[in-house]
Each structure stands twice: as structure tokens, then as C-alpha cells.
Amino acid sequence: MKDKDLEKRVAELNKLLHEYAHAYYVLDNPLVPDAVYDQLMQELMAIEKEHPELIYPDSPTQRVGGKPLEGFNKVTHRYPMLSLSNAFNEEDLRDFDRKIRQAIGDKYNYVCELKIDGLAISLRYENGIFVQGATRGDGTVGEDITVNLKTIKDIPLRLKEPVTIEVRGEAYMPKRSFLELNMEREENGEDLFANPRNAAAGSLRQLDSKITASRNLATFIYGIGGDGEAYGIDSHAEMLDYLESLGFRVNKERTLCETIDDVLAFIKKWTTERPNLPYEIDGIVVKVNRFAHQEELGTTVKSPRWAIAYKFPAEEAIT
Numbered sequence: 001m002k003d004k005d006l007e008k009r010v011a012e013l014n015k016l017l018h019e020y021a022h023a024y025y026v027l028d029n030p031l032v033p034d035a036v037y038d039q040l041m042q043e044l045m046a047i048e049k050e051h052p053e054l055i056y057p058d059s060p061t062q063r064v065g066g067k068p069l070e071g072f073n074k075v076t077h078r079y080p081m082l083s084l085s086n087a088f089n090e091e092d093l094r095d096f097d098r099k100i101r102q103a104i105g106d107k108y109n110y111v112c113e114l115k116i117d118g119l120a121i122s123l124r125y126e127n128g129i130f131v132q133g134a135t136r137g138d139g140t141v142g143e144d145i146t147v148n149l150k151t152i153k154d155i156p157l158r159l160k161e162p163v164t165i166e167v168r169g170e171a172y173m174p175k176r177s178f179l180e181l182n183m184e185r186e187e188n189g190e191d192l193f194a195n196p197r198n199a200a201a202g203s204l205r206q207l208d209s210k211i212t213a214s215r216n217l218a219t220f221i222y223g224i225g226g227d228g229e230a231y232g233i234d235s236h237a238e239m240l241d242y243l244e245s246l247g248f249r250v251n252k253e254r255t256l257c258e259t260i261d262d263v264l265a266f267i268k269k270w271t272t273e274r275p276n277l278p279y280e281i282d283g284i285v286v287k288v289n290r291f292a293h294q295e296e297l298g299t300t301v302k303s304p305r306w307a308i309a310y311k312f313p314a315e316e317a318i319t
């Protein structure tokens with residue numbers, strides 16, 4: 001094939017494989033059979049092997065890194081990763097709502113989301129290309145785990161728009177993968193992970209990204225670092241839709257709640273439904289929806305006044 005045609009074919013394969021991976025891993029809605037995807041990937045890998053100069057930095061073949069790292073570099077987050085204050089019962093939630101009403105009147109609503117029990121991560125994109133990923137760390141300084149995050153198939157290496165953005169989310173291990181991993185470790189006489197959260201954290205902090213790649217991790221993205229209004233959006237609900245439109249995997253169970261009673265109903269529903277989810281959640285996140293209201297309410301040193309995490313009661317240890 002002539003060089004020009006080869007370059008064209010490589011560009012086409014990159015585009016197709018990004019699109020198919022997004023449909024499969026993010027939308028859970030495959031566009032082509034696995035065999036077709038694999039065949040295209042093999043074709044791209046063969047061309048890249050012969051012509052390394054045609055390897056795009058965000059090529060789908062570049063998800064699993066080279067040799068293991070010696071250690072993790074530190075990353076200072078451009079925007080601190082805030083934590084959430086907790087609510088443990090209806091009274092705490094009604095107190096939270098009363099404070100909101102006292103501060104901003106009664107024309108506000110909430111967005112409720114599932115609180116994913118994983119590891120908080122921050123992903124940085126420049127002109128739409130994934131350039132760096134880090135753990136939360138202490139909220140200001142985290143660890144650079146870019147090569148390990150690249151192995152997670154639902155993390156887009158290239159966004160649908162060439163934006164420069166920093167997003168926040170949770171990396172987690174699905175319940176089924178956790179059970180399979182522990183069964184394998186038991187057979188190999190290795191220590192077992194106590195829960196999916198520890199398994200996800202342990203998998204993301206591997207120095208060898210090939211091990212991370214084998215752990216079947218996934219993500220839900222739920223926030224933007226810095227000023228969301230810079231992207232022309234003025235509410236949390238719109239921001240989640242915007243993140244989804246960029247190609248991120250955003251949890252679909254998010255719901256607008258007009259009153260704290262709606263919030264309590266959402267919590268009641270997921271307290272019952274929780275065991276049927278394919279991933280662990282440890283609570284429900286409640287956020288005042290409009291950014292103007294969030295700005296009016298502000299943040300304390302460590303957490304926003306416009307959000308709270310309702311925590312499910314600790315499950316009775318099965319004795």
C-alpha cells in the first residue's frame with residue numbers, strides 16, 4: 001500500500017476502533033461483533049509494527065504500557081479534589097436541606113447519584129487527548145497512575161470534542177470481577193482482597209500496568225475540576241450530560257430531585273435495589289443542581305456546602 005494510503009488507513013482504523021470501543025465499553029451497546037473489532041485491531045497493530053512512525057499517541061494499541069514503573073510520581077491537582085460531608089439518617093438530610101433553604105431561599109433542586117465504592121481519580125485531557133491520570137491522594141497531591149488508567153477500556157484516550165478539561169470520577173472493580181479475582185488468588189494461595197474497593201485500589205497502584213490491565217476495572221465519571229461554567233453549562237445535571245457527550249461513562253441512575261422528600265425516596269429505592277447492582281455503592285450523593293446556587297453556598301476548607309453524601313448503614317458482618 002502506498003504511504004499516503006497507509007496513513008489514511010491508520011487514521012481510519014484509529015477512528016473506527018475508538019468509536020467501537022466507546023460503544024462497547026461506555027454505552028454497553030456494541031456496534032460490531034468482537035471478531036470484527038479484533039480483526040481491525042490486529043490490522044492496526046501489524047501496520048504499527050512495520051511503521052512505528054504511524055503510531056498515534058492515543059492509538060487503541062497503546063493502552064497497555066511497556067516495562068513496569070520504579071514508582072509513582074506525585075501530581076499536584078490543578079483544582080483540589082474535595083471530599084463530601086456525610087449524612088447518616090433522615091434528620092441529617094433534613095438539617096442539610098434546612099441550611100440550604102436558609103442560605104438561598106426555596107427555588108432550588110437537587111441531583112442524586114449513586115456513591116460508587118471505588119477509588120477517586122482525576123483525568124486530564126489536552127485538546128481532547130488523555131494526557132495524565134492521578135489518584136485523589138490527600139485531595140491536593142495524588143499519584144500519577146496514567147499508564148494504569150490507560151488500561152481501563154471505558155476511559156477514552158480521545159474525547160469526542162478537542163477540549164482541554166480535567167474530570168473526576170471513581171475507578172471500581174465490578175462485583176463479579178472481584179469474586180473471580182479472589183477465587184483465582186485462593187487457588188494460587190495468595191492473600192484475598194477484603195472488598196472490591198481494596199481490589200480496585202490495589203490494582204490501580206500496580207507498578208506493572210499489565211497486571212492492572214488484567215483486573216477488569218471500570219469507571220464512572222461525575223465531575224469537572226475547576227469552573228464548570230467555562231464549558232457553557234450551568235448545572236450539575238447538564239454537566240453530567242456534557243461529560244457523557246464527550247465520551248465518558250456516566251452513571252445512568254442520576255435523578256433530579258425537586259424536594260428533600262424526593263431525595264429520601266431515591267435513597268429508599270436504592271437501599272432496596274443496591275444488592276442487585278453489578279458494582280458496590282456505599283451511599284447516595286446529593287448535590288444542589290444549579291452552579292449559581294453552588295457558588296452562593298461555597299465550600300468549607302475540605303468540602304462543599306452544596307453537597308452531602310448519605311452513607312448506608314454498615315452492613316452486618318456475616319458471622
Ligand SMILES: NC(=O)c1cnc(N)c2cc(Br)sc12
Pocket residue numbers: 082083084113114115116117118120170222285
Ligand atoms: N456522583 C458523585 O458525585 C460521586 C459518586 N461516587 C463517589 N464515590 C463520589 C465521591 C465524591 Br467526593 S463525589 C462522588
